[in-house]
Amino acid sequence: MKLRYERKYFVPNDRLDELRTRLMPFVFPDVHTKVGESGLSQYTVRSIYYDTPFMEYYYEKKEGLEFRNKFRIRGYDNQNENSIVFLEIKRKLSNRIGKHRATLKYSDLKSLLTTGNTKDYINGPKLPKALKDADKFLFYYYSKSLKPVNLVVYDREAFHGKFNDEVRITFDKNVRTSIYPTIDELYSEDRLKLITPGYFVLEIKYYNIMPLWARSIVEEFSLQLEAISKYSSGLDIHHTTYGTMRFSPISLSRNPFYRL
Template sequence: MLRYERKYLVPNEQMDALRKRLMPFVVPDKYAHPNKHGLHQYTVRSIYLDSLDMECYTQKDSGIKLRRKLRIRGYDKLNDKSKVILEIKRKIGNRIKKHRSTLLYKDLEDMMKYSRLEDYIITGSRKEALDDAKRFFFHLKKKQYRPSNLIVYEREAYQGKIDAGVRITFDKNIRSKVYPKLDALYEDKHLKRLFNNHFVLEIKYFTNEMPIWARSLVQEFKLRNDAISKYTIGYDVSKYNRKLTY
C-alpha cells in the first residue's frame, strides 16, 4: 500500500511543546517502550546499500521522482534473537511503498554470501515475504550493491487515536558511518552526528489528505516540509566531513 510521508527538520527547543500539543491525538506506538524519562522510543539501525557509482545517492541528489533505496534494518541492542529486515523503499512521486522480509541477524552474513533465501527468510503468515526477499536480491545482484552508510538514531514513535493509520515519529540523535561491514549494524562507536540542534519529525498517513489535527500542528509550529534524506546527509557528513549547519 502506498503511503504519504512528510518530513520536517525541527529545532530541539520545540520538541517538548510540539509533543505536548500532539498528545491528545496520539498513543505510543506498540513497538516503542518507555525509557527512564517516560518517552516511548527505540533505536533504529540501518545499513544502506548502494552501487559502485553511488546510484541511489546520486538519484536523491538529482531529485529523481521514481527511485528506490535498499537497506538492512535492525533495532535496539544485539541479542541472540535479534532480527533484521531486508527492505526496499520505493519513492513514487510523493508517496512511499516498502517491500520487506525478515531473518535472524545471526543468519545475515551467510544469507548474503550464499543467497539461500528459503533457508533463512522468516515467512510466517506473510506469504509475500519470500517474494520481497527475492526482489531485494535481484536489485542487489543486478546493481552490485554493497554497504555504503550506517545510520543510527533514536525514534520516539506514536500512532493516531482517531486515525490509526497515521504515524508520528521524532528521530533524534541521528548519526552515521560510511562503508560499514555487515557486522557493524549494532555498532555505536565512531559515528558522526548529522544535526547538532535539530531532530527530524515525520508524519506518515495513507489517506489523500493529512488529518486536520496533524495539519494544524504543522501550521501552528510553522514547519516546512522538506525532502530530508538521512542517507545522503549522513554520507556527506561522514565521507566528506561537511560542516554541520543545524
C-alpha cells in the same frame, strides 16, 4: 505494496517537549514506545544502506528523480542472540512511498547474502510475500553489485493517530552516521557522527489526507516541509572530511568499490 505519503520536518531539539505535549491528545504511543514513570521511552533504529559502485541511488536522490529505490538492512536496539533484521526496499513513486520487507535472524544474514537461499533463512508472518520481497532484494543485490555505503542510527519515539491508527508520527532524534560499514557494525556505536546537531526529524505518515489536527500543529510550530533523506545527508556530512569526488561516478580511482 501499499503506498503512503511521508512528510518530514526539521524541528529544534528545544521544542521537542512542547511539540510532544501538543500532539498527545491526538496520538497514542506505538507498541515499542513505552510509557513509564519517567515518561516515554524510545527505541533505536539501525540501517545499513546499500548502493551501486557508481553511487546510483545517492545521485538519483540528489537529482530529484520521482521514481527511485533505497536498499537497506534494518535492525533495532542492541544486539542479542535473538536479534531480528529486515531486508528492505523503500520505493518512492512520485510523492508516495512503499516498502518491500523480509525478516530473518541477524545471525543468518551473512549466510543469506552468500547463498541467496531465502527459503532457509526468511521467516516471520506473511511468509509468501516475505519470500518474494527477499528475492527482489537479492536480485538487485547481485545484479547491481550492491555494497554497504552508509550506517544510519537514530533514536525514535513513534505514535499512531487515535482517530485513525494508520496515521503514524515519529520523532527521530540524534541521527548519526558512519560510512562504509560492514554487516558486523550494524549494532556498533563507533565512528558515528551527528547529521543534524541541534535538530530532530518529525515525520508524519498517512495514506490519504493529512489529518486536520496534524496540519494545524505544523502551522502552529511554523514547520517547513523538507525533502529529508537520512541516507544522502549521512553521506554529505562526510564530504567535508573525505572530499566530494569520493562519491563521483566519474572518478573511479577514488571509488572504494572500484577494485572489488
